[in-house]
Amino acid sequence: MTIGLPVRSITRATCFVSTRIIITPAARQALTSYPTREAWQVARGLRMASTVTDTVAVAADGKSSDSPSGQKERVVILGSGWAGYAFARTLDPRKYERIMVSPRSYFVFTPLVAGTAVGTLEFRAVIESVRRLGLDHYHQGWADDIDFARKVVRVEANTSDDLTVTTRPQLPPRQVTGETGKGPMFEVPYSKLVIAVGSYAQTFGIEGVKEHANFLRNVGDARNIRMKILQCFEKASLPITTDEERRKLLHFAVVGGGPTGIEFAAELHDLVDEDLRKTYSSLIQFVNITVYDVAPKVLPMFDQKLAQYAMDTFKRERIAVKTEHHLTRIRPDDNCAGCLKLKFQEHGDKEVGAGIVVWSTGLMQNPLIEKLEAKVLEQLSTTGEAISGAATQLQKDTKTGGLITDAHLRVMTVPQTPEKPGGQEQEQILPDVYSIGDCTVVAGRRYPATAQVASQQATYLAKRFNKGDLETKPFRFRNWGVMTYLGGWRAIHQSSADELTGRAAWFLWRTAVSTSRNRFRFILCDFLEEFFQVQIML
Secondary structure, three states, rough: OOOOOOOOOOOOHHOOOOOOOEEEEEEEHHOOOOOHHHHHHHHHHOOOOOOOOOOEOOOOOEEEEEOOOOOOEEEEEEEHHHHHHHHHHHOOOOOOEEEEEEEEOOOEEEHHHHHHHHHHOHHHHHHEEEEEEEEEEOEEEEEEEEEEOOOOEEEEOOOOOOOOOOOOOOOOEEEEHHHHHHHEEEEEEEEEEOOOEEEEEOOOOOOHHHOOOOOOOOHHHHHHHHHHHHHHHHHHHOOOHHHHHHHOEEEEEEEEOOOOHHHHHHHHHHHHHHHHHHOOOOHHHHHHEEEEOOOOOOOOOOOOHHHHHHHHHHHHHOOEEEEEOOOOEEEEEEOOOOOEEEEHHHHHOOOEEEEEEEEEOOOOHHHHHHHOOOEEEEOOOOOOOOEEEEEEEOOOOOOOOOOEEEEEEEEEEEEEEOOOOOOOOEEEEEEEEOOOOOOOOOOOOOOOOOHHHHEEEEEEEHHHHOOOOOOOOOOOOOOEEEEEEEEEEEEEEOOOOEEHHHHHHHHHHHHHHHOOOHHHHHHHHHHHHHHOOEEEOO
């Protein structure tokens, strides 16, 4: 007999999330009590990626239709996340040859990943295949290195991994001899290069995090968490399991008090309260959900009033929030199979038992960025030719390790050694190389590492490419606000216009993740879930 976690509506299992945010007429009417006109401008502007209005014409050989002259610049895009996907989607295929390199053949709608981890949404609902973009070429692999002088990207193939969406390159890549690794190596030439490789989860060197914690950044992570939740409940239901072991197995620890950690805790509480209470009624008394964070308060991007509203909401729902807690170690519990032991600096030698640890705190740079920043480059002229005797390095942000760009998102270089101690380094633009998303720091600015920033940078850069104008209009980030789901049809929203809490904020949050394709399905599935409790089992 196969037992699975419930997916809490029929229609959610079939919906397919895109990235364009639309405020519908129904949403506008439902929120007529919203106090300011500027608030509606915020609602309309909460788009996380742009769409291309032109239809991509795909020929029989898998290539998009060529321009009359048959000559288009090759734009290579590294990454299929918020930045890479939005850029490829907005870039005009009639003017450019679009080539994407990414180890994942799909885009992940990250605001909904927490929902997939607990069964609110089916995994296919939060991914979008990059093949739907009608790219000229897609290569599934990691960008291993970049030769800026030759204008080629060295790629390591990743077709052997167990991925949610599996594809093959449309054209056989040119093999590079004498290389070994996880997969075959090949080179991809470019005319223009857009680096959008994103970032990785930061573990801060804490013992046991890599081995025993569950990250929440991709559908693979969500799948693992879902299976572990099921395993914890099944182990706890065995007659040989003691009550002490049940308390450990059913303690779900979330490390990180940002939006992802808070939303996962809220989604998990909804799952337990609305579904698992019926299936495992005798075990609910042992369930505990705890959010740990090193900061004095959770949700630091919200003001104190909204953060306190979230804390009060969690307190009513019996979700513990423990701030100023510093985790120092995670290890397996020797006395409870499948359990973990967490050691905190504040608890001394006392350890806390848990069945699952979900890690959602901190970002670190992609290894490719670190590798590129350590390289010594030949100084290139504006035409891409090497200047003899001049060595440079990519300019690196000392705080985040990200690539520094100018206001037009062009990657900057500095001399390998400053001309004089304490002197001003001579910054130069690296020809035809751009960087967007989490791996990027715009000189003189410090934008948050969010999907909103990444998608706005991608849309800006693609539109500049489409217009053939990369000089006149610098990038400007427009903050449309932040939202976080708190469970039980409640959320919080903060923008420059105003603030919302409760169900009004939830309605805005739900509208923000709706599109013309899935809007009706979301409304229908919420109706079925609320009034008929329709369920299916995986």
